[in-house]
Amino acid sequence: EQFNSFTAGNELKPDSLLDYNKCISDPKYDDNPQVTFRNAEYLLDFAQEEGLSMRGHTLVWHSQTPRWFFTEGYSRDENAPLVSKELMLKRMENYIKNVLEYIQSNYPGLVYAWDVVNEAIEVGDDMPGYYRSNESYWYQIIGEEFLEKAFEYARKYADPEVRLFYNDYNTEQVTKMNAIIDMVEKLKAKDLIDGIGLQCHIGHNSPSITDIESSIRKYAELGLEIQVTELDMSLTDYTEETLMKQASRYKRLFLTLKYLKEKGFANITNVTFWGLSDDISWLNKPGIPNYPLLFDQYLVQKPAFWGAIMHPDIPLN
Ligand code: XIL
DSSP: OOOSEEEOSSTTSHHHHBOHHHHTTOGGGTTSOOBOOTTTHHHHHHHHHHTOEEEEEEEEOSSSSOGGGGBGGGOOOTTOOBOOHHHHHHHHHHHHHHHHHHHHHHSTTTEEEEEEEEOOBOGGGOOGGGBOOTTOHHHHHHOTHHHHHHHHHHHHHSOTTOEEEEEESSTTSHHHHHHHHHHHHHHHHTTOOOEEEEOOEEOSSOSOHHHHHHHHHHHHTTTOEEEEEEEEEOOOOOSHHHHHHHHHHHHHHHHHHHHHHHTTSOOEEEEEESOSBGGGOTTOBTTBOOOOSSBOTTSOBOHHHHHHTTOTTSOOO
16 A cells, blocks of 8 residues: 555675575686575565565675675685685676576566665775775775776666666765765766665654755756665654654655655655564664654554655644
């Protein structure tokens, strides 16, 4: 009833798709990483049966990508040397090819957008262009060129109607935003990118909706699609009052998104929540439950739901 698109939270990430046993089974796979969809198939089947579309998340990311993917001979030894740039580019190309070709041939039209690269900017690492370096083997092996290459390969193997996204968090922080814009501009000039994904893992009172709005206006000036890809609003203090505040903030956010879209300020083509109900949110920590989403553990609408659909009874305060 409520959704027409969803994202697999983990099942299409490299650590879920890479098939270690097959990769090491034959030296011919050294530059051609083998994948398996055994963890993802039930979701792809579900989407197809229910007539839902999916966002693909994510091809090239520093996290949830095993170290052995980057080592000589796919070694799991923690001291194993990393491969050369040349070999890693081949692994990247073939990984992207294998993933896209499997999905496009088995589930044509199902995945309409891919987060080709996720979270490549980290201001704190203090590198030129603010590229993430410390935690990223992609950056360490290939250098900043990995970004353009990822998009180049994705463009090469993606069906023409599949849209290619760069996705990141804290996208309203000004230094990070400017770094993302500089990077995306270069991709756009080569027609390698179609959209920017704003994760929007936000707090219950920061960032301000105004800051989110002005960042969306800036990103939209690039002439790309904007999608809100992982929306949730952290809330650990669960009272009637805080739930209503959360509802108001969701309402203000959705009014803003609707306004930006309707007035033609931003081509916002999707909003996705990072989970359906609070009990399964990634924000829950042992002993510290979180209530960031629209539905409670019984799948009953919270005030946040009525806020998100901009119900008149939810105050804006
Ligand atoms: C999270 C998942 O929800 C968790 O289950 C997993 O343990 C860690 O990753 N940004 C992203 C998502 O792009 O892939 C992350 O998802 C949340 C932050």
